Amino acid sequence: MFEEIRQRGFPGQEQIVRVYIRQLREAFPQQDPPRRKPSVRDVTGWITRHPDRLDDADAQQLKEILARVPALARTANHVRDSAELMNDRRGHQLKDWIARVQQDQVPALQSFATGLLQDLDAVVAGLTLRYSSGAVEGHNNKIKMPKRQMFGRANFDLLRKRILHAA
Numbered sequence: 001m002f003e004e005i006r007q008r009g010f011p012g013q014e015q016i017v018r019v020y021i022r023q024l025r026e027a028f029p030q031q032d033p034p035r036r037k038p039s040v041r042d043v044t045g046w047i048t049r050h051p052d053r054l055d056d057a058d059a060q061q062l063k064e065i066l067a068r069v070p071a072l073a074r075t076a077n078h079v080r081d082s083a084e085l086m087n088d089r090r091g092h093q094l095k096d097w098i099a100r101v102q103q104d105q106v107p108a109l110q111s112f113a114t115g116l117l118q119d120l121d122a123v124v125a126g127l128t129l130r131y132s133s134g135a136v137e138g139h140n141n142k143i144k145m146p147k148r149q150m151f152g153r154a155n156f157d158l159l160r161k162r163i164l165h166a167a
Helices: 002-007 014-027 040-048 056-068 070-087 091-104 107-118 120-128 134-150 156-166
Strands: none
Touching: 002 014, 040 056, 040 070, 056 070, 070 091, 070 107, 091 107, 091 120, 107 120, 134 156
């Protein structure tokens, strides 16, 4: 900076410039740049992520948001409870969770809880038993992917040959 102002004709010494700049910095302390507002995707990610996996800044922002929006805080609590049910395979406690959601009247989870009630036995079995239909779903996906790629372009004979040769 000293070189720039000397080229413009400043006759003083470098020490004078340093003292002046130090005084300016003390008079106008540097503030942290403003944080960008979190998006819906950010907040959703923070809520659905395990609290131990959030860094301090994200955890603080989430805490501030939940303090400002009580309905979102209730929703976040229910989401965390449901995640614990799934991770710990406690499907037998699902009815209690649904009752709490319906009692709390969280609009974002009402229809989800109602949908779970419609097929409660299957959902409880999925959350309780160690068996999975993942392998079957993988095979279905293996067949559906070429079918979607070829839609409107080829007939069934070519689809059949592609699937048989892929296996």
